[in-house]
Amino acid sequence: MPVLVKVLGFSLALTLGFTLVTNLLPQIEGEAPVEKTLDISAFTEESFIALGEELFKGNGTCTLCHNNMGRAPDIPVMNMVETSQERLADNRYKGEAKDAESYLRESMLNPGIYVVKGYGKKGSNDTQSPMPIVDKAPIQLSDIEIDAVIAYMQAKDGNLVTVALPTAEAASPPAKAEKTVQQATPTIAQNAEQAITQYGCTACHSLLEIESPVGPDLRDVGTRLDTEEIRQSILEPNAVIAEGYFPMMPSDFAERMRVKELEMIVQYLAEQSGE
């Protein structure tokens, strides 16, 4: 038999052997999340909790880590209302939540505010959380979806569901996919860094270890401006245009920012001394 035929036959047999292995294994496709249109008026408590469970196990990708593998706390077998109370009472807790519902929301929107011992990022001594922020990419849950997940976590162990069913006013239209630089997000930032990220300051200004030459460098703005001037620069950005820059900063932050968020950003910037 010619060498070429032998070689081809051997190659084909081996290759098909590998192919066979892949075809004998379970065939699972990783479906892309499908965005659903929610009928706000049709929600009952049960259907809202069911939505939360579906998100927890599906699009929210919570169970990727929150399972019995030890990568993150095993939420499915924990009573999260009781756990929330314990964490709120912990000395290490530095957040602003007062009850289980607000704690659970806070832990999804700002996971770094309280990191459960043993589950922090490697080398961070449990000061940084590896958990993604759930209203940001790649998860991008909306406010209603986050509420549904909280409702599920409360209900799954027979606790009282304190999350209010969504109303038409609260329904933030698929904020998830439609956010742009110019649009505000409905989520309240929990600290200055989050607020700065949320309002896209670093898109133009050098800040938070991100460099951008479009607007003035803010890493030392505290040495140049006091808090009132910083506040003014945010609320009325076109009143004073820094030398060498164009008047392109959005002027609608007064309408979009919460007072608390504005103050957090102002205080943070006032402390920036360039060091």
Add this chain to the structure above:
Amino acid sequence: MLAIVGFSFSPHLLPIVAAADTAMDAQAIAERIQPVGKVRLLGKPEPVIEEKIPDTLSHENQEQELIPAPKLTRSDYPNIGVSSRSVVWLIAQLHLFFAAFVLAVPLFVLVIELIGFKTGDWRFDDMAHEFMKISLSAYSITALFGGTLAFALFLLYPQFMAYMMRVFNTQTLIYAALFFAESALLYIYYYGWNAMRYGDAKWVHLTIGLLLNVVGTTLLVVANSWASFTMAPSGVNEMGAITGNIWEIMKGPLWNPLNLHRFIANIAFGGAIVGAYAAYKFLSAKTQAEKAHYDWMGYTSNFIAILAFLPLPFAGYWLMAEIYAYSQQMGITAMGGILAWLFVVQAVLIGTILLAGNYYLWSGMSRTQGSERYTWLIKYIAFVLVVGFLIWVTPHTLILSPDEVATLGGSHHHLLGPLGIMPAKNIAVNLMLIFTFLSFQLYRRSDKIITVPWAKAGNALIVAIYVVAIVNVIFAGVYYGYFTNTVYKVGSSVIQVMSTLMVIISCVVIDTFMFKGAKILPSHWGKVSDRSQYALFALPIAFTWLMALMGYVRSSVRTHWHVYTVMKDNSPENYIPAIGHAGNMITIATLLFLVIILFIFWLASLSSTKQAPPVEQTATGGA
């Protein structure tokens, strides 16, 4: 009193600023406010503020708008009647196979050429030249697939490509320019081989080879930046708008791990392919001299492939660790989620590679009688390799149906479950690597009788190193893997890797000293079984298949994103395909590659084939 030019009157601001600045002169104010505000004292002229526009702020930058990444709908994807993803998948994979090959071959060819030049053994030089001959034909095929891939991407994913062009901008032209440089250097290197073969001219030739590799490696890392950007974008904001310069875009968190992994993998892959060439020529050889030449060439190729393969798992581990550090979610998608079964297939492939590589070495020991001293060890090495392979294929975290969970008695099998976790696999793979190195070491020793007076002590030291390393690998894996928190489980790998590397490095060093003055037993090149040559075919097939499989997982971890977290994939095929479908696609790509590479082997033979001149017909008869 102070007013700020352009400010509307702001009653809450003025008193504070005015009070603070009563003692300030215009210069102080200018320094304080600049560059954010332009101020002057009421009744005084405007202070002169030095124009200091940052260098980075060119006119173009000032006018640059922050344009977010496009949000695509189904209608943004042209439909050509066949699966767009499959078309791009196949072409991209073939381009990558050939690109990896043509970038890798000059790397080891340069080393072989240098060895030949320094040792004066011109067999090395001839072999290096022959390797380049194969690579040269593959180069044009790489370019053909590269061009086709670009057309396919622009045709089928125009918006994605438009975004990538906006992000990478003129860097793509630099890439094209590098390709010109690569072509020129490659042709000069190959065609100038005999013209610059001896003396100082050889140094010129070697320098050209070095430049060729510098340019080639630069091409590799530039192209890698495109892939790593889609996995972990940097230099853009969360909307995908460009905020950084090209360097910030390129140096994402996964770029260097990917660079290292691909660089090493390419060498292993290239070595395996030229090994197949040698095996093919060996099997087709008509004379003993030819057999001896190609046997030696096959041995060298296998040596290159396995040597590059040994550190590859560690580079892969670094890449995976960086993926976890960048996004735990992405890491778990790859290792513990929907793609988890894939690593069972990976284990099968790497098991094939290690078994084939070892089998080839064991077969090769028959070339010399001195190998009889070590043949008793082979069965133990084989045992460790098989057990290690079985541990490696043991799955752990799988997506199971309720029926399967019930059958299994839980989410994990009570006996096999502990073998499925990473620490067990780390023990297995490190032991497999250590024992593969042992095969290699035995092979090197089989044609030598060591004569140094400290031979016994040296051997004892080597045995001790092996024992300590093996104990260390097992202890670290068991202790960290089963008696500490999950976060620390991966900590064992560092100790294990160090143990494995320690064996390899220290044994190579000790052997180098021990081989001084050693009596060399005759090696009979060409005296190996034909069966051993099929091991040299198994290697490139498994490597090729493995490379495509890893490409599938690298691409799939982005899930439904073109560019992770900033640009969604809304095409009809934005889901992760099932492993069976991926296997079929990989097989098609691998077989196409093998057919083309066999054609290249044939071309290489054709170039050295000369037709016998026609025998002149003499008229022997008349009309």
